[in-house]
Amino acid sequence: MWTLLQIELFKIFKRPRTYIAFVAIAAIVVLIQLALYLDGKTYVNFMLQSIERFNVEGKMLNGYFVCYFILQTLLIHVPLLIALVGGDMIAGEANMGTLRLLISKPINRSTLLISKFLASTIYTLLLLVWMAFLSLLISLIVFGPGDLMVFQSQVIIQIPRSDVFWRYLAAFGFAAIAMTTVAALSFFLSLFAENSIGPIVAAMSIVIVCTILTTMDLPLFLSMKPYLFTSHMLGWKGFFDIKASADGSAELGSIQNLPGILKSALILGLHIVGFVGAAVIIFRRKDILS
Amino acid sequence: MAAIIKVDNLSKQYHEVKAVNDISFTVNTGDIYGFLGQNGAGKSTTIRMLLTLISPTAGTIELFGKNLHANRKEVLQQIGAVIEKPDLYKYLTGYENLSLFARMSGVKVTQKKLTDQLEQVGLTERAHSKVRTFSQGMKQRLGIAIALIHDPKLIILDEPTNGLDPQGIADIRNLILHLSRHQGKTILVSSHLLHEIELIANRMLIIDKGKKIMEGTVAELVDPARTRVHLEVTNPQQVVTWLQSSRWSTCLQEQNNTVILLQMNKQQVPELTADLVKAGANIMALQPQNSLESYFLSLTTENRHVDTFTN
Numbered sequence: 001m002w003t004l005l006q007i008e009l010f011k012i013f014k015r016p017r018t019y020i021a022f023v024a025i026a027a028i029v030v031l032i033q034l035a036l037y038l039d040g041k042t043y044v045n046f047m048l049q050s051i052e053r054f055n056v057e058g059k060m061l062n063g064y065f066v067c068y069f070i071l072q073t074l075l076i077h078v079p080l081l082i083a084l085v086g087g088d089m090i091a092g093e094a095n096m097g098t099l100r101l102l103i104s105k106p107i108n109r110s111t112l113l114i115s116k117f118l119a120s121t122i123y124t125l126l127l128l129v130w131m132a133f134l135s136l137l138i139s140l141i142v143f144g145p146g147d148l149m150v151f152q153s154q155v156i157i158q159i160p161r162s163d164v165f166w167r168y169l170a171a172f173g174f175a176a177i178a179m180t181t182v183a184a185l186s187f188f189l190s191l192f193a194e195n196s197i198g199p200i201v202a203a204m205s206i207v208i209v210c211t212i213l214t215t216m217d218l219p220l221f222l223s224m225k226p227y228l229f230t231s232h233m234l235g236w237k238g239f240f241d242i243k244a245s246a247d248g249s250a251e252l253g254s255i256q257n258l259p260g261i262l263k264s265a266l267i268l269g270l271h272i273v274g275f276v277g278a279a280v281i282i283f284r285r286k287d288i289l290s
Numbered sequence: 291m292a293a294i295i296k297v298d299n300l301s302k303q304y305h306e307v308k309a310v311n312d313i314s315f316t317v318n319t320g321d322i323y324g325f326l327g328q329n330g331a332g333k334s335t336t337i338r339m340l341l342t343l344i345s346p347t348a349g350t351i352e353l354f355g356k357n358l359h360a361n362r363k364e365v366l367q368q369i370g371a372v373i374e375k376p377d378l379y380k381y382l383t384g385y386e387n388l389s390l391f392a393r394m395s396g397v398k399v400t401q402k403k404l405t406d407q408l409e410q411v412g413l414t415e416r417a418h419s420k421v422r423t424f425s426q427g428m429k430q431r432l433g434i435a436i437a438l439i440h441d442p443k444l445i446i447l448d449e450p451t452n453g454l455d456p457q458g459i460a461d462i463r464n465l466i467l468h469l470s471r472h473q474g475k476t477i478l479v480s481s482h483l484l485h486e487i488e489l490i491a492n493r494m495l496i497i498d499k500g501k502k503i504m505e506g507t508v509a510e511l512v513d514p515a516r517t518r519v520h521l522e523v524t525n526p527q528q529v530v531t532w533l534q535s536s537r538w539s540t541c542l543q544e545q546n547n548t549v550i551l552l553q554m555n556k557q558q559v560p561e562l563t564a565d566l567v568k569a570g571a572n573i574m575a576l577q578p579q580n581s582l583e584s585y586f587l588s589l590t591t592e593n594r595h596v597d598t599f600t601n
Contacts, residue, residue, distance in 0.1 A: 097377025106366035287344035
């Protein structure tokens, strides 16, 4: 398994297309940072317009705020970049004709498939680490630390700076589970195609359709919502939902709905197991005709 | 001689189509076994079943005396294969491709072994070039290097000369002969280029439409006693009538317009020619064909005629 995983990672990181996602994330993050650096105050004032009698002391446009802004914007689009690699894992091999050579080697099919999935998961995690490095650490260096202000509808949540960093670590951890779910979905779809475009487009279509179902408050869809993985993908925001004490001050280290976050993580985990388990069962019996 | 491959009543059906229909054959240790058939005859499907790429609908496969599906990993460790065209990772170098597949073969391969293997197939100078820059012949040679790197006992080559120029075809042929004679490998090689198989194989199987037509040694299949003679005359009815009443009547096979087909010992052809002239046959052409190619073509063509008339 370890040898196969090494080989799969070697193949992933030898392909130029692998780095498209890293370059794309870097470009978007730097552009957002640049825009906020040059004109961030206008944006903050616009956000505060709807909230009366609110005086801000200190630096609101700090590194933590910029990171939150980037995550909100970017985590919706990262699944596309994940699907680029996940959807290529089996279909890409079938397209190149290398799948038949792999299968004719003395390797267990399940082991091969799991090592491929683990490699795409490692790619996903590295992409998130890269994103965390750029959006959190670079933002902190450029904009400096400060209390984090989070806008939620008509409410502003203020989290003291000493209580923010661990929340980001937890949020990125949750995002890793959410993105791995997308990787598992595209990986599963990759079994049924002989070129990678199909599974990539299919994975994104499923994410988009499920996201639309998640946002529509129609009775039929409401009953489906708890089971759709897209309903749980933004669970990372829960780590920034801090409890308030009786006097209105923030309770350090608290989370409003930790069971809800854990439940979302569990549902995403079940989706991952379901997609990969189904992929293994199908792949073990599949005739390799490509 | 011990059987390395033993296939019994193997079939593969895709919906209504029987790609392989109840074929059985045996490949013995040391054989260069030719697996012949036209495109779509079922050769690749059979080879894919031997390599566990696809599952048989019926039948059993034993390799090295063991059931393939019960001992898959152990059996595949002793096989090297090139399946159809050698598709490799184009973004990796030849050396990287070889190293990667060597590790997958379950044996530890030294750097020297990798270099030596590339040298054996004449790719030393291009070892560190990306495969996307390789010609078809170079890819084919790299594919063979990958098949050989773990020193397998059995080598399966599916259409190894496809897309190669004459020199490339000759190189592959020489390599196959070298592997058999000097390294004692057992080789199963499929092709529709029958002349190539005739030059290298000692035993062969001919299949058509998924069915086994003939299995035997090359010597048997190109037996001069079974030379086919294509006779073309301007007065076929008269010649056929004469042939039926002559000592050549048992040699007469069939007539198609102006062409009459006979089968006889090759040494009898001059006598036949003299007799035909004496009998007043207006001969346009008389061509003895005893190569495997004509034999193969006649078998598969006859089969097709039979099907046409019986369906």
